[in-house]
Amino acid sequence: MPRTGQQYLESLQDNRNVYIDGERVDNVTTHSAFKGISQTVARMYDVVNDEPELMTYETEDGTRANKIYMIPRSREDLESRRKAITRWTEETYGLVGRSPDHVAGFFAGFASNPDVFARGGEQYKENLLNFYKYARDNDKFLSYVIIPPQIDRSKTASELDNEFLATGVYEEREDGIIIRGSQMLGTSAAVSDYMFVSCITPLKEGDEKYALSFVVPMRAQGLKLYARPGYAMGKPSTFDYPLSTNFDETDALVVFDDVFIPWEHVFVYKNIELTKAQFFETPAHVLGNNQSQTRFVTKVKFAIGLAKKITEMNGTDKIPPVQGRLGDLASLAGTVEGFLLSSEYECYINEQGVAVPNPRFLYGIMGLQSTLYTDVLHIVRELAGGGVLQVPSTYKEFVNPETKDDMQKYIKTSNEDVTSEDKVKLFKLAWDLIGTEFGGRHQQYEMFYAGAPHVAKGHAYRNYGYQETVEMVEKCLSSYSIPELEKQN
Numbered sequence: 001m002p003r004t005g006q007q008y009l010e011s012l013q014d015n016r017n018v019y020i021d022g023e024r025v026d027n028v029t030t031h032s033a034f035k036g037i038s039q040t041v042a043r044m045y046d047v048v049n050d051e052p053e054l055m056t057y058e059t060e061d062g063t064r065a066n067k068i069y070m071i072p073r074s075r076e077d078l079e080s081r082r083k084a085i086t087r088w089t090e091e092t093y094g095l096v097g098r099s100p101d102h103v104a105g106f107f108a109g110f111a112s113n114p115d116v117f118a119r120g121g122e123q124y125k126e127n128l129l130n131f132y133k134y135a136r137d138n139d140k141f142l143s144y145v146i147i148p149p150q151i152d153r154s155k156t157a158s159e160l161d162n163e164f165l166a167t168g169v170y171e172e173r174e175d176g177i178i179i180r181g182s183q184m185l186g187t188s189a190a191v192s193d194y195m196f197v198s199c200i201t202p203l204k205e206g207d208e209k210y211a212l213s214f215v216v217p218m219r220a221q222g223l224k225l226y227a228r229p230g231y232a233m234g235k236p237s238t239f240d241y242p243l244s245t246n247f248d249e250t251d252a253l254v255v256f257d258d259v260f261i262p263w264e265h266v267f268v269y270k271n272i273e274l275t276k277a278q279f280f281e282t283p284a285h286v287l288g289n290n291q292s293q294t295r296f297v298t299k300v301k302f303a304i305g306l307a308k309k310i311t312e313m314n315g316t317d318k319i320p321p322v323q324g325r326l327g328d329l330a331s332l333a334g335t336v337e338g339f340l341l342s343s344e345y346e347c348y349i350n351e352q353g354v355a356v357p358n359p360r361f362l363y364g365i366m367g368l369q370s371t372l373y374t375d376v377l378h379i380v381r382e383l384a385g386g387g388v389l390q391v392p393s394t395y396k397e398f399v400n401p402e403t404k405d406d407m408q409k410y411i412k413t414s415n416e417d418v419t420s421e422d423k424v425k426l427f428k429l430a431w432d433l434i435g436t437e438f439g440g441r442h443q444q445y446e447m448f449y450a451g452a453p454h455v456a457k458g459h460a461y462r463n464y465g466y467q468e469t470v471e472m473v474e475k476c477l478s479s480y481s482i483p484e485l486e487k488q489n
């Protein structure tokens with residue numbers, strides 16, 4: 001059953017080990033770095049309860065669950081899943097990348113082809129299916145860490161100068177395994193229920209002890225998160241930093257200080273081939289990233305809405321070159337949405353009867369994303385001019401009797417209906433998307449969330465399907481030859 005926001009918030013108070021600013025966090029739901037994001041996620045869960053028709057589905061077992069766990073069987077299922085995910089992004093404006101729907105998509109993909117896991121032993125298939133059903137039926141929030149720490153990218157885990165810098169099996173016991181090491185970055189991990197741990201980067205012979213996939217509850221003993229600076233911390237108000245205070249999902253270095261994982265939570269064990277196969281011989285990678293693209297559509301639309309309102313407020317929207325730049329934004333947004341809808345429309349049904357978004361279009365847009373989002377931000381910056389800085393340091397200048405009249409008099413637009421407060425509010429919102437630490441991190445996120453840009457382009461390369469294009473060129477080439485030869489023929 002889908003759970004309520006309140007149930008979610010209660011589940012986070014489990015004594016997990018999260019460190020920030022040199023201290024252990026007592027309770028993530030009240031700490032200033034994590035309170036905003038936990039409230040946002042709680043709201044998302046409430047939406048599921050408030051709008052069950054849109055947000056839930058009947059599972060294969062006859063239960064009702066959050067649609068994020070759906071295994072799509074038709075184009076209509078994909079559409080219905082997209083609409084539910086889009087509804088969730090309306091709560092976040094596409095600014096929470098690792099909301100619960102992201103990793104849930106991976107698990108729906110895993111569960112749709114559990115035989116891949118059975119190749120390592122029948123028990124791993126059972127473990128995977130049992131956990132999928134548990135997470136689905138209890139509406140669990142899964143985050144993931146699937147990238148080893150950034151130490152020396154020319155080496156794999158076993159070649160690093162310490163055996164347990166990357167996450168590996170330290171000890172095997174009858175009831176489970178002991179995990180030691182670290183993973184690069186867990187987004188949203190601090191406010192999730194379980195973390196999925198694996199390795200999506202290539203491994204080679206000798207790396208077997210790192211070739212794993214398992215889940216771990218965030219409260220597990222020995223599991224530690226070291227969060228980067230919290231962008232919500234120390235902010236004077238939501239008026240001043242509307243996005244940082246609500247949507248900072250936080251990222252954290254993850255350390256496994258001899259964490260016990262029972263066998264039933266292990267899905268791939270010391271198997272290099274299956275560590276890769278779980279992502280790419282099931283639709284997991286495609287379904288997870290289809291969620292990402294659905295979210296990205298909303299985010300780009302939000303950026304465009306900001307640009308449009310800014311130009312209206314500044315009276316520049318009637319100027320043809322400005323309209324041209326808004327047109328550039330429209331083209332970029334249309335490209336992202338068009339790719340998403342094409343991947344859905346051109347989906348195919350795989351051997352397991354799963355509707356898989358067409359990888360040509362899914363990875364096509366992901367290959368462009370690192371530059372496309374940068375282009376979007378650049379145009380918003382260009383259209384905003386210095387207005388994003390012609391704002392008071394905080395809302396307090398609007399309150400202080402000594403300063404408030406100057407605010408009203410000098411920060412304005414030619415539209416009588418727009419107050420100085422309205423103008424500052426809009427420009428502070430824009431700055432939070434394009435200029436603050438929160439905004440900078442989002443640019444980094446879109447460039448790296450699915451791997452470095454060269455990795456995303458590699459997916460686009462492998463999934464385009466060049467045959468039809470090459471055949472077209474060959475047909476053209478064979479339709480003419482050297483004139484002398486043509487005469488002889």
Ligand SMILES: Cc1cc2nc3c(=O)[nH]c(=O)nc-3n(C[C@H](O)[C@H](O)[C@H](O)COP(=O)(O)OP(=O)(O)OC[C@H]3O[C@@H](n4cnc5c(N)ncnc54)[C@H](O)[C@@H]3O)c2cc1C
Pocket residue numbers: 098144145146147149150153184185186187188251441444445448449450451452453454
């Ligand atoms: C905001 C954010 C959130 C993230 N959240 C998560 C998360 O929730 N879970 C998770 O598992 N991971 C997460 N990541 C990590 C992400 O998956 C990695 O950043 C990504 O896989 C790239 O690894 P890297 O950052 O070590 O970059 P590197 O692999 O070190 O690459 C950095 C740059 O080096 C160059 N380079 C490196 N190797 C090559 C090569 N072979 N060929 C050409 N150029 C190369 C490229 O210029 C590349 O852009 C997150 C990252 C960011 C930025």
